[in-house]
Amino acid sequence: MHKVHIFNTLSRKKELFKSMKEGFVGIYVCGPTVYGDPHLGHAKSYISFDVVVRYFRYLGYRVRYVQNITDVGHLTDDADDGEDKMAKQSRIEQLEPMELAEKYTYRYFRDMDRLNVLRPDISPRATGHIPEQIAMIKTLLSKGHAYEIGGNVYFDVTSLPDYGKLSGRKLDEAESGSRVATSDEKRHPADFALWKKADSSHIMQWDSPWGNGFPGWHIECSAMATKYLGKTIDIHGGGLENQFPHHECEIAQCEGTYDEPFVRYWMHNNMVTLNGQKMGKSLGNAISLEQFFTGDHKLLNRPWSPEVIRFFLLQSHYRSTTDFSEEALTSAESGYRNLVEILDLLHLVAQNGTTSFNGNRKGDATAEGKKSKKNDVDEVNSYATGKQDSSGAPFDLQTLKDGLHECMNDDFNSAKAIGFLFEKLRPLKQPLQNGKIPSNIGELSDFVTQFCRDVLAIWSLGKTSDAQDEVPFNEVMQLLLELREQARKNRDWNTADQIRDRLKEIGVTVEDGAGSSTYKLS
């Protein structure tokens, strides 16, 4: 039986995961505020939790994954005086708030899809759950956890003795902190808004028992998480910077409403840094995912493919900061290509058994590859025959499985798992190329495929193999390589080199291996 250990922010320890309901996992992750393009920081967070969800599913759990879309309530400034982020951006872009939300929601999912991040099972919108939020606020008021002043409703943090338990904050400290512009009407500086009164100029407003207004930022997550996952949920995830105040407030609202523990395991991913500084919109150093994919940013020299971005991020642990640099991306890319080559080889040999085919596919690991005309036939093929022997010693599959499971069970250590994959699979490369095939190649391939495709999702087999124009192009190439091979046999180096040089000019690199030649698009 698998024993997954999760670092729980509540206890600051790794704990054995036990779901409330045997075989089921409910997980809520704070989604984006859709007022701008997603950047590398979003990618780190959502890829991290993507792997968590994927791994639980791989283990056989039925997972319900809820991730909200925040389209109202996020204020640009202090919770009392700030303007709603959505409203502000709507004005700048001259769009209806709903247009704006749709635009950036679409772009968010588009970029996550590219990164091979599975979509949540439920993506609830904050604006779609105003009644639920109002209901919750009413309960909090009736139970004495909140108070209303002139159309504004605030949560009374002193009404909950353990407020601050997640972030380790104490109320008296917050009080002494000399914060700017705390509203006079709040009873305690740490009290936070549940409902804000809206004046007539405010674009987004709803009717409520306290007059027209809009919900505070934190209440949406409380309302939606409990609506879809119950009063107590297994796992709640989000970025480290949301630990306080956002997650602390979520706890206060839920536990104040239901008098039951809100979350059993809190998970927080760390930040992406750029030159040691957090990458964030407000700091102006965020590179959007779209910019990574196109290379269109002053800090980027070239485009980077989603596959490489994903691999790069998974090469560090989700609770570690990931320091971004193109140098680091470059080495991640090289490593990724090497790994994919082994995976492809393994898969192809397993598929073809003892046939003479002996080639492999190059994944479109580079964004340049994507841009190339023949982006879907970025292949290496060889036509030479090689004797294969599938009676080799069996590969120690159990050790591989156990090792990978151990990595993932230890707080989803994808970085360690990737290291382990390299360690175990790399020695397989040469024997496979020489036709020395372990007897359990089928099992091995099935497992590795499953793990790399379904859990880490860093490799998708057959992704490019069905391209329409691939077959003719391949055949033409095979013909050229055959002609060149004849020339080489006749020691007609002029012809052989001419073919290779001309192909090189067109953008096709020919490489002569032992007894066979291969080509790839550059």
Added chain:
RNA sequence: GGCGACAUGGCCGAGUGGCUAGGCAGAGGUCUGCAAAACCUCGUACGGCGGUUCGAAUCCGCCUGUCGCCUCCA
């Protein structure tokens, strides 16, 4: 100021007190008409100072440095 992290070889990055993480780059070698690619081999690193211990990158303390949160942010 309060709270919380982190400091690992040229770069990135795992790390359960004693046994090689891994990747990239680099060096040497094998193969090859040449080239390229590929494959094989190679690096004994853990911020500083103390302490615990037979033994610490790993535990404790102090110091230095970096970062995050305390205001919106994945």
